[in-house]
Amino acid sequence: MKNLHLFQILILTLFIFSCEKDDDQDNPVAENPGINATINGGSYSNYSFADGIYQVTLGGNGTTLSIDASDTNGDQITLFLNGTGGFNSNTVKVMGDIDSNNFMTYVLIRQHDTQTHYYSSTGSITITDNRAHPTESGKRLISGNINVTANSVSGNNSTTMTGTFLDLEFDN
Numbered sequence: 001m002k003n004l005h006l007f008q009i010l011i012l013t014l015f016i017f018s019c020e021k022d023d024d025q026d027n028p029v030a031e032n033p034g035i036n037a038t039i040n041g042g043s044y045s046n047y048s049f050a051d052g053i054y055q056v057t058l059g060g061n062g063t064t065l066s067i068d069a070s071d072t073n074g075d076q077i078t079l080f081l082n083g084t085g086g087f088n089s090n091t092v093k094v095m096g097d098i099d100s101n102n103f104m105t106y107v108l109i110r111q112h113d114t115q116t117h118y119y120s121s122t123g124s125i126t127i128t129d130n131r132a133h134p135t136e137s138g139k140r141l142i143s144g145n146i147n148v149t150a151n152s153v154s155g156n157n158s159t160t161m162t163g164t165f166l167d168l169e170f171d172n
Helices: 002-018
Strands: 034-041 044-058 065-071 076-081 091-094 106-111 116-132 139-152 158-171
Touching: 034 065, 044 158, 065 158, 076 116, 106 139, 106 158, 116 158
Parallel strands: none
Antiparallel strands: 034 044, 034 158, 044 065, 065 076, 076 106, 091 116, 106 116, 116 139, 139 158
C-alpha cells in the first residue's frame, strides 16, 4: 500500500514539474498580429490595407530588417529598415536614411490593379516594441507605426500610408 502512495506522489510530482509556466503572461502575443494601414492618394482612395500574409526577415548580419506583406487583393508593401539606431523600442527609422553599410530605409507600395509602384519620399517608421516571443524560443515580435509619403515611379502620383504593424514574428 505504501508503494502505491509513493507511486501516486511520484506521478503528481512529475505532472507539476512538467507543466511549463508562461514566461510572459502579462504581455501575450496579440490576438490579431499583422499590418493595417490606410493608403490614400494617387490611384488609391482611402484604401484599407490589411495583410493576408507577411514575412519578416532579419538580414544575415543583423543590420537590416525587411517586412513584406500582401493583402487578399494582391496589393503588396515592403518596409525595409536599415541598421541606423538598431531595432529597439522607440527607434525612429527615417525614410531615405543611408546607414554605414550603404543600406537605405524605404517603403515600397505595389498596387496590383494598376501595376503602380510607389517609393517612399518622406516620413518615418517608429518601432514601438521589439521583444522576445513569450512562448517560442529563438523568435521575436516587432510592432510599430508607419507614416510615410510615397511617389510613383513615373513621378506623376503621390500617396500617403499611415498605419501600424503589431507583433510580427521573426527568427532572431
